[in-house]
Amino acid sequence: MKFAFKLVVLTLAMGVLLSCQNKTEKTETTNTIINEIPSVNGDKQDTFYQYSIWFAFVNRVFDGSLTVKELKTHGDVGLGSFDLLDGELVMLDGIAYRIRENGEISVGQDNDEIVYADAAFFNKEDVFFIEEPLIFNDLAAKLDIKKKSPHYFYIYKIHGSFKRIKLGGVPKVEPPFTEGLDVLIPNRPVFDAENITGTLVGFYCPDYIGNINAKGHHFHFISDDKKWGGHVMDFESSSTLEVQFDTKIKYKFDLPVSKDFENVNLSKEFQYN
Ligand SMILES: [Zn+2]
Known part of the structure; x- marks a missing residue:
C-alpha cells in the first residue's frame, strides 16, 4: 500500500x-x-484489477475481448485464461505467458485476447520465507498468518524449487459452448513436473467477493526456464520458498461487452475451495 x-x-x-x-x-x-499529483497512477498501484467476473466465466462466457496490451495497463503480474480457453495465462514481470492445453508455452502478443484475468502492479510490501518441505494444502495457512486481515486483497510472488508440482491447463473450446467450468475444470489437462524451479503468481480474494471472483488463494506457476506453467493444483517444495506479497485496498473490474455476457444465465456455481 x-x-x-x-x-x-x-x-x-x-x-x-x-x-x-x-x-x-x-x-x-x-x-x-x-497536475503532478499522481492520483491516477497511485490508484492503479493499489488496485486489484479483474476482467470479466468469475460467475460469467463459470457459466460459459468464453469469448472475451481484453487484449494482452490492455491487460498490461492494469498490472505487471496476472493470471487467467486466453480467449476461447486457448491457454492458461500467467503474467510475471510484465510478460504474459500462454500455456496451451498440450503444455506448449508462448508469449502472448499485444492483440491476443483474454476471456478472464486478475492483474495488479506488484509493489513488494514485505517478504518472508517458508522452509521445505511444504505441500500446497498447507500454503494458505502459512500465508494467512502474515495477513493484516483476511478482508483485504493480496497479491503474491513465491519463488523456489519443487520436488513435484501438478499444474492444470484448459481445453480450447468452440462456440456454441456446451459445458461450463463446473464440467471443464474437473476434466482439465494436467501437467506433472518434477525437480523444477519457478514462481507462483497468486491472487487472494476475501470470502465476501462471492461469485465475482475465485474466493481465497488462486495460483498460477511459470518455471524459471519457461518450459512449465499452468494453474497450481498441488506441489511439494524442495527448497525454502521466498514469499513476496502486496496488500491491495482497491478493486476494479471491467465487464465484457458481448451478447454472451448480456444474456448469460448465471445459474451454475463453481469455486476451487
Ligand atoms: Zn487458475
Whole structure:
C-alpha cells in the first residue's frame, strides 16, 4: 500500500502550493503542481484489477475481448485464461505467458485476447520465507498468518524449487459452448513436473467477493526456464520458498461487452475451495 507515501506527497504538494500562492500569487505554478499529483497512477498501484467476473466465466462466457496490451495497463503480474480457453495465462514481470492445453508455452502478443484475468502492479510490501518441505494444502495457512486481515486483497510472488508440482491447463473450446467450468475444470489437462524451479503468481480474494471472483488463494506457476506453467493444483517444495506479497485496498473490474455476457444465465456455481 502507498497510503502513507501518497499522504506525504499530498502534504508536501499542498505546502508548496500554499507557499507559492502566498509569495507570488502565480496560479500557473499552482496548476502545474496539481497536475503532478499522481492520483491516477497511485490508484492503479493499489488496485486489484479483474476482467470479466468469475460467475460469467463459470457459466460459459468464453469469448472475451481484453487484449494482452490492455491487460498490461492494469498490472505487471496476472493470471487467467486466453480467449476461447486457448491457454492458461500467467503474467510475471510484465510478460504474459500462454500455456496451451498440450503444455506448449508462448508469449502472448499485444492483440491476443483474454476471456478472464486478475492483474495488479506488484509493489513488494514485505517478504518472508517458508522452509521445505511444504505441500500446497498447507500454503494458505502459512500465508494467512502474515495477513493484516483476511478482508483485504493480496497479491503474491513465491519463488523456489519443487520436488513435484501438478499444474492444470484448459481445453480450447468452440462456440456454441456446451459445458461450463463446473464440467471443464474437473476434466482439465494436467501437467506433472518434477525437480523444477519457478514462481507462483497468486491472487487472494476475501470470502465476501462471492461469485465475482475465485474466493481465497488462486495460483498460477511459470518455471524459471519457461518450459512449465499452468494453474497450481498441488506441489511439494524442495527448497525454502521466498514469499513476496502486496496488500491491495482497491478493486476494479471491467465487464465484457458481448451478447454472451448480456444474456448469460448465471445459474451454475463453481469455486476451487
Ligand atoms: Zn487458475
